[in-house]
Amino acid sequence: MNNEAEKKRVATAQRLRENDDPNESNRPLPWFLFMSLGALAMWGAFYIYSTPSGDNSAYGDQRTVADLRPAVVLAGAAPVVDGKQLFGGKCAACHQATGLGVAGVFPPLSGAEWVLGDEKILSNILLHGINGEMIVKGNKYNGAMPAWNTLSDNELAAVLTYIRSDWGNAAPPIKAETIKSQRELTKARTEPYAGGAAIKPDS
Ligand code: HEC
Structure with a gap:
């Protein structure tokens, strides 16, 4: 028997017996997290869309535009100018x-x-x-x-x-x-x- 050929055969069998090198598989975002982010974004868009803008002080700190104007002291009086x-x-x-x-x-x-x-x-x-x-x-x-x-x-x-x-x-x-x-x-x-x-x- 050819000694060289026998050596090669054994070497290959040994290699085949080995496990693959370990490697890291990728882990996608869990689907429920993905869905909740989507839901949150949709809710945000809806909230902005459905909140009245303009002067409605119910959504702010309760001050109206008139409160922010410089003092108008007497009812019916023209604004006080400095x-x-x-x-x-x-x-x-x-x-x-x-x-x-x-x-x-x-x-x-x-x-x-x-x-x-x-x-x-x-x-x-x-x-x-x-x-x-x-x-x-x-x-x-x-x-x-x-x-x-x-x-x-x-x-x-x-x-x-x-x-x-x-x-x-x-x-x-x-x-x-x-x-x-x-x-x-x-x-x-x-x-x-x-x-x-x-x-x-x-x-
Ligand atoms: C760009 C410069 C300038 C500005 C700004 C200016 N003035 Fe004058 N003012 C003059 C000049 C120059 C004269 C004299 C005009 C002439 O010689 O005919 C004058 C004359 C006067 C006069 C009559 C002369 C006197 O001294 O009593 C009064 C009153 C006056 N200005 C008030 C004001 C008031 C109030 C303001 C602000 C709302 C004002 N001026 C802004 C340049 C200016």
């Missing part, structure tokens, strides 16, 4: 928080005759702007102030009342009705006033 805050946002860049303006460029509001004087003329300056020569506290200015007619009657009244009462100024407040009637009286005007001499109470 004149100082408006001044800070709209006017202080030029007239400065001190109301002193910038010498030669932006006139002062503190102690200014225009601010403390006729309320109609003051309202008109704000409603239409001014861009010609004007004398303020003895100094000549020739700049350009934009119109502020996009502010509401309440807002203009609040900011004017504020500039008439800070920095040592003590002129009576300006009412929203005054702004309203000045807006109406001067509605034909489309240009800013051409300087201090051009401002009239009613046009």
